[in-house]
Amino acid sequence: MIEPEIVKILASKAADICFDELSAHLNDEDRARRDGDRGSLVRLTGEFHLHLVRLTGNQVLIRLMTELQALVCLAILLYANGDDGCPVQEHRRIVTAIKKQDGASAANLMLSHLEHIERDLKLDEKPVLHISEALTWLGQREASLARS
Numbered sequence: 001m002i003e004p005e006i007v008k009i010l011a012s013k014a015a016d017i018c019f020d021e022l023s024a025h026l027n028d029e030d031r032a033r034r035d036g037d038r039g040s041l042v043r044l045t046g047e048f049h050l051h052l053v054r055l056t057g058n059q060v061l062i063r064l065m066t067e068l069q070a071l072v073c074l075a076i077l078l079y080a081n082g083d084d085g086c087p088v089q090e091h092r093r094i095v096t097a098i099k100k101q102d103g104a105s106a107a108n109l110m111l112s113h114l115e116h117i118e119r120d121l122k123l124d125e126k127p128v129l130h131i132s133e134a135l136t137w138l139g140q141r142e143a144s145l146a147r148s
Contacts, residue, residue: 001114002061003049004107007094010055011103019099022051026092033088039077045086046073072117078127080120087116
């Protein structure tokens, strides 16, 4: 998995990172969760991972994570039983560890986060959404990414 390594890298250069955009994004996640907007929440929680990789400045990783994020978000929409894209505060805990320059904790938190998402996917069960709804969501995601 590459994301635990990404957060280690970010923690090592946290003093040079501006976290304002990432903090605003976490607030957007909180708002979508409060409003019960599952589609937006799944999109936003996926975009969190893109925000992290963009902070590395590594274009290869950015392209890779952009594609991976779309696939994981579609899987979550179709096969996750939970009401949200990921548990409350997991992303904030990761960011806090990065800000504290604690790469080991950030990596462990990210690994736990990814394992939680994997456990929530019920790939052997009937999808919770019809594929047409998921494809509509994917179109909205692409429009959102084009704006950012």
